[in-house]
Amino acid sequence: MGGLYPEVEPYEHGRLDVGDGNLLYWETCGNPAGKPxxxxxxxxxxxxxxxxxxxxxxxxxxxxxxxxxxCGRSTPGAAEPEADLAGNxxxxxxADIELLRERLGVDRWLVCGGSWGSTLALAYAQxxxxxxxxxxxxxxxxxxxxxxxxxxxxxxxxxxxEAWHRFRAAxxxxxxxxxxxxxxxxxxxxxxxxxxxxxxxxxxxxxxxTVSLRPDPELAGEYADPAFAxxxxxxxxHYFRHAAxxxxxxxxxxxxxxAGIPGRxxxxxxxxxxxxLAAWELHRAWPDAELVIVEDAGHSxxxxxxxxxxxxxxxxxxRSR
Numbered sequence: 001m002g003g004l005y006p007e008v009e010p011y012e013h014g015r016l017d018v019g020d021g022n023l024l025y026w027e028t029c030g031n032p033a034g035k036p037x038x039x040x041x042x043x044x045x046x047x048x049x050x051x052x053x054x055x056x057x058x059x060x061x062x063x064x065x066x067x068x069x070x071c072g073r074s075t076p077g078a079a080e081p082e083a084d085l086a087g088n089x090x091x092x093x094x095a096d097i098e099l100l101r102e103r104l105g106v107d108r109w110l111v112c113g114g115s116w117g118s119t120l121a122l123a124y125a126q127x128x129x130x131x132x133x134x135x136x137x138x139x140x141x142x143x144x145x146x147x148x149x150x151x152x153x154x155x156x157x158x159x160x161x162e163a164w165h166r167f168r169a170a171x172x173x174x175x176x177x178x179x180x181x182x183x184x185x186x187x188x189x190x191x192x193x194x195x196x197x198x199x200x201x202x203x204x205x206x207x208x209x210t211v212s213l214r215p216d217p218e219l220a221g222e223y224a225d226p227a228f229a230x231x232x233x234x235x236x237x238h239y240f241r242h243a244a245x246x247x248x249x250x251x252x253x254x255x256x257x258x259a260g261i262p263g264r265x266x267x268x269x270x271x272x273x274x275x276x277l278a279a280w281e282l283h284r285a286w287p288d289a290e291l292v293i294v295e296d297a298g299h300s301x302x303x304x305x306x307x308x309x310x311x312x313x314x315x316x317x318x319r320s321r
Contacts, residue, residue, distance in 0.1 A: 002308075002311070003304070003307075003308065003311075004051070004054035004055070004307060004311070005053075005054045005055070005056065005057060005058060005311070006054070006058075007050060007053075007054065008029045008030060008053050008054070008058045008063075009029065010027035010028060010029050011028060011029065011030075011032065012027065012028045012032075013025070013026060013027035013028070014026055014027075015074075015075075016066075016096070016099060016100055016103055018069070018092075018095070018096045018099055019087075020087035020092075021076065021087075022069050022070075022074065022075070022076070022087065022088075023074060023075050024066050024067060024068070024069065024074045024096060024100070025066060025067045025072060025073035025074045026064065026065070026066035026067075026100055026103075026104075027048075027064075027065050027066070028062060028063065028064050028104065029053045029058060029063040029065070030053075030056060030057075030058035030059070030060075030061045030062055030063040031058060031059055031060060031061060031062055032062055033062070034058075034059070034060050034061045034062040034063075035060060035061050035062065035109075035110065035133075035317075035318060036061075036062045036064065036104075036106045036108070036109035036110070037056055037061045037062065037063050037064065037109055037110040037111075037112060037314065038064045038065075038097070038101075038109050038110070038111050038112065039052050039053075039055065039056075039063065039064070039065050039112050039113065039117070040068075040097075040111065040112070040113030040117035040118075040120045040121050040124075041065075041067070041068065041072075041113070041114075041116075041117050042113070042114050042115030042116045042117045042139075042301075043068070043071065043115070043116045043232060043235060043236060044068060044071075044093075044116045044120075044235050044236060044239045044244075045068070045070060045071040045078060045231060045232045045233075045234070045235030045236055045239075046071065046115075046116070046232065047067045047068075047071045047072025047073070048065040048066065048067055048072055051302065052065055052301075053065065055112065055301075055307065055310050055311055055314060056112075056311075056314050056318075057314070057315060057318055060318040061110075061314070061318060064100070064104065064106075064109070066096075066100060068093055068096070068120075069087070069088040069092060069093065069096065070083065070085060070088050070231065070234075070235050071231055071232070071235060077227075077231050078230075078231035078232075078234045078235045078238075079227050079228075079230040079231035079234070083231075083234065085234065085235065085238045088235070088238065089239075089242070089245050090119075090120070090123060090239070090244050090245045090246060091245060093120055094120070094123060094124055094127055097120075097124055098128065098131075101131060107131070108130070108131055108132065108133040109131070109132070109133060110132075110133055110134040110135070110136065110314070110317055111124060111125060111132050111134075111135050111136070112135075112136040112137075112310065112313075112314065113136075113137055113138070114137070114138035114139045114266075114301040114306075114310070115138070115139040115141055115273070115274065115299065115301075116141060116239075117137075117138075118137035118138060118139060118140045118141055119141050119142060119143055119244060119246075119251065121135060121136075121137050122135075122137060122142070122251045122255075122258075122282075123246065123251060125257075125258055125261060126251070126254050126255075126257040126258065129257055129258065129260075129261060132261055133261075133317075134261065134262050134263060134264075134317040134320075135258065135261050135262075135263040135264075135289070136263065136264045136266070136310060136313045136314060136317070137263070137264075137265055137266070137282075138265075138266035138267070138301055138306060138309070138310055139266075139267065139268065139271055139273070139274050139299045139300075139301070139306075140265060140267060140274060140278045140279040140282055141273075141274045141278065142246075142249070142251040142252055142278050142282070143240075143243055143244040143246050143251070144248060144249055144278075145243065145248060147274065147278060148181070148240055148243070149177075149178065150275065151210070151273050151274070152180050152181050152240065153177045153178050153180065154177040156210055156272050156273070159210075159272060160209055160210060160272070163205070163206060163209040163210070164206075166202065166205065166206075167180075167202060167203075167205070167206040168180070170198065170199065170202030170203075171183045171184065171187075172187075181237050181240050181241045182237075182241050184199055184202075184203055184233065184237050185234075185237035185238065185241050187199035188200060188203075188230065188233055188234045188237060189234075196230060197226055197229075197230065199233065200226065200229040200230040200232075200233040200234075201224070201226070201229055203229070203232075203233040203236070203237070204223035204224070204228075204229040204232060204233060205223070207223055207232075208220045208223040208224075210272040210273050210299070211272075211273060211298070211299050211300045212298045212299060212300040212302065212303055213268065213270050213272075213296065213297055213298030213303065214298075216300065216302060216303075218302070219300065219302060251282075252278075252281055252282060252285050255282060255285035255286045256285070258286045258288065258289070259286075259287075259288060260288065261288055262288055262289070262317070262320070263286065263288055263289030263290070264289060264290050264292060264312075264313035264316070264317075265279050265282060265283055265286075265289050265290065265291045265292065266292050266294060266306060266309040266310050266313065267279035267280075267291065267292070267293055267294065268293075268294050268297035268298045268299055268303065268305075268306055269293055269294060269295050269296070269297060270296070270297065270298050271297075271298050271299040272298060272299060273298075273299040274299060276293060279291060279293075292309050292312075292313075294306055294309050
């Protein structure tokens with residue numbers, strides 16, 4: 001139980017032109033001659049942070065991070081008044097990952113992601129299994145309708161009735177539980193800035209309430225930033241109102257494409273956003289992966305026990321190089 005690795009700064013970074021006017025921020029840290037590892041952040045729209053670099057041994061890994069379209073240091077940002085997310089879909093992100101891999105001259109890499117990052121990691125590995133040496137996913141989310149409903153349609157409201165009441169109350173009167181994502185998406189593009197800001201704040205307050213087992217002031221502070229909140233909420237609702245452009249259940253149905261890829265599935269027992277069922281189903285469909293249930297932990301990889309389980313996984317695969 002060594003905790004996060006020490007802070008490390010990028011030795012190289014840049015902006016990748018992926019078309020449609022998008023420039024993606026990317027960086028590499030650690031050992032230039034180390035084992036390549038790609039980290040995929042959550043959200044969608046959460047962006048990378050220096051903390052994500054610390055999930056990998058900087059002496060053993062060439063650590064690659066990037067901010068997905070519309071968020072973090074990538075431009076244009078989704079919070080901009082005229083932001084157009086038509087060119088921001090799962091297919092675009094998968095193509096961006098391949099373009100970045102080619103730009104960096106990587107043949108195969110370990111791919112690691114949590115929450116939405118797990119969705120993207122699974123989709124990428126199923127599309128490009130020959131480019132994935134190992135796979136580490138945490139807080140598994142497969143973008144099925146049942147999972148969407150749990151998080152944004154009332155399921156987890158049984159556990160957080162006060163917060164759910166506030167989340168529902170910020171939507172237009174008469175909105176059905178199953179229509180909240182669409183309703184919030186419309187509010188986030190309202191011509192009136194104050195309407196957009198209130199909707200973003202309400203959306204992110206609900207996210208902050210359910211993202212970890214216990215309240216995390218640092219995460220709550222990030223969600224409370226108006227610019228971050230608007231960009232984040234816009235991207236999340238944009239993706240989820242389209243079910244992330246994934247066929248229902250496809251990430252489990254096509255899990256056989258992961259055969260031969262060693263993996264580790266990390267899941268908090270008390271994950272209020274993505275309960276353990278999806279992780280269990282993925283484990284059953286992907287026998288090459290070990291399932292690690294982290295007791296006394298929720299969804300966020302910022303929780304020490306979840307982060308440690310992810311570090312244990314990256315350490316294990318570093319040694320198996």
